[in-house]
Amino acid sequence: DTGVSQDPRHKITKRGQNxxxxxxxxxxxxxxxxxxxxxxxxxxxxxxxxxxxQLEKSRLLSDRFSAERPKGSxxxxxxQRTEQGDSAMYLCASSPLxxxxxxxxxxxxxxxxVV
Amino acid sequence: xxxxxxxxxxxxxxxxxxxxxxxxxxxxxxxxxxxxQQFPSQGPRFIIQGxxxxxxxxxxxxFIPADRKSSTLSLPRVSLSDTAxxxxxxxxxxxxxxxxxxxxxxxINx
Numbered sequence: 001d002t003g004v005s006q007d008p009r010h011k012i013t014k015r016g017q018n019x020x021x022x023x024x025x026x027x028x029x030x031x032x033x034x035x036x037x038x039x040x041x042x043x044x045x046x047x048x049x050x051x052x053x054q055l056e057k058s059r060l061l062s063d064r065f066s067a068e069r070p071k072g073s074x075x076x077x078x079x080q081r082t083e084q085g086d087s088a089m090y091l092c093a094s095s096p097l098x099x100x101x102x103x104x105x106x107x108x109x110x111x112x113x114v115v
Numbered sequence: 116x117x118x119x120x121x122x123x124x125x126x127x128x129x130x131x132x133x134x135x136x137x138x139x140x141x142x143x144x145x146x147x148x149x150x151x152q153q154f155p156s157q158g159p160r161f162i163i164q165g166x167x168x169x170x171x172x173x174x175x176x177x178f179i180p181a182d183r184k185s186s187t188l189s190l191p192r193v194s195l196s197d198t199a200x201x202x203x204x205x206x207x208x209x210x211x212x213x214x215x216x217x218x219x220x221x222x223i224n225x
Contacts, residue, residue, distance in 0.1 A: 042215030106158025
C-alpha cells in the first residue's frame with residue numbers, strides 16, 4: 001500500500017500563471033476528494049469524484065479551478081490565472097466506496113505559494 | 116450539517132492522559148463521530164470513529180455518552196510526538212465528504 005501520492009509537494013508560481021497538481025489515490029479507491037487548507041484552518045472541501053464522475057463541487061471552486069479524473073484513477077487540479085489568495089496547501093484524499101466516507105486517506109499535500 | 120465545537124488549543128505533558136472533548140448538539144440519529152490527527156505539513160490521518168458508548172484502538176479511545184451530544188477523544192500516556200491538531204467530525208448520513216472545523220491544537224511538553 002503506497003498511500004495517496006501527490007505531486008509536486010511544493011510549487012512556487014508567479015501571480016497570473018497556471019498550475020496543475022496531480023493526485024494518485026490508493027488503488028481501487030472509488031472516492032477521491034480535493035481539499036484546500038490555509039494556515040491555522042481546517043481543510044476546506046473543494047470537490048468530490050466517484051470514479052470518473054465529479055459529483056460535488058464547493059462554491060470555493062471558482063471558474064479558475066478545474067478538476068478532472070479522466071479514467072477514474074488519478075486526478076488533476078488546475079488553477080488558472082493564480083492569485084495570491086490561492087496560496088494554500090492542496091490536499092487529496094481517497095476512500096473505497098464500500099467503506100464509510102469519513103474514513104479517508106489523505107496525501108501529504110501540495111503547498112502552493114503564489115508570489 | 117451538524118456543527119462541532121472543540122477547544123482551540125490544549126497543553127499537556129509527556130506521560131499524561133489527554134482528553135479532548137467535542138460538542139455536537141445537533142447530531143442526527145444515524146451520524147457517526149470521527150476524529151482525525153494532523154501533523155504540520157502533512158495531511159490529516161484517521162484516528163478513530165464511533166457511534167455510541169466506547170471505542171478503543173491502538174491509538175486512542177473514544178467515549179460517547181448516551182445522548183451523543185458530545186464525545187471525548189482520550190490519548191493515553193502522550194509523548195512529544197502526539198503534538199498535532201485533532202479534528203472532530205460528524206459524519207452526515209449519505210454525505211460523501213468530510214467537513215472539518217478548526218480543530219484542537221494539542222501541544223505536549225517535556
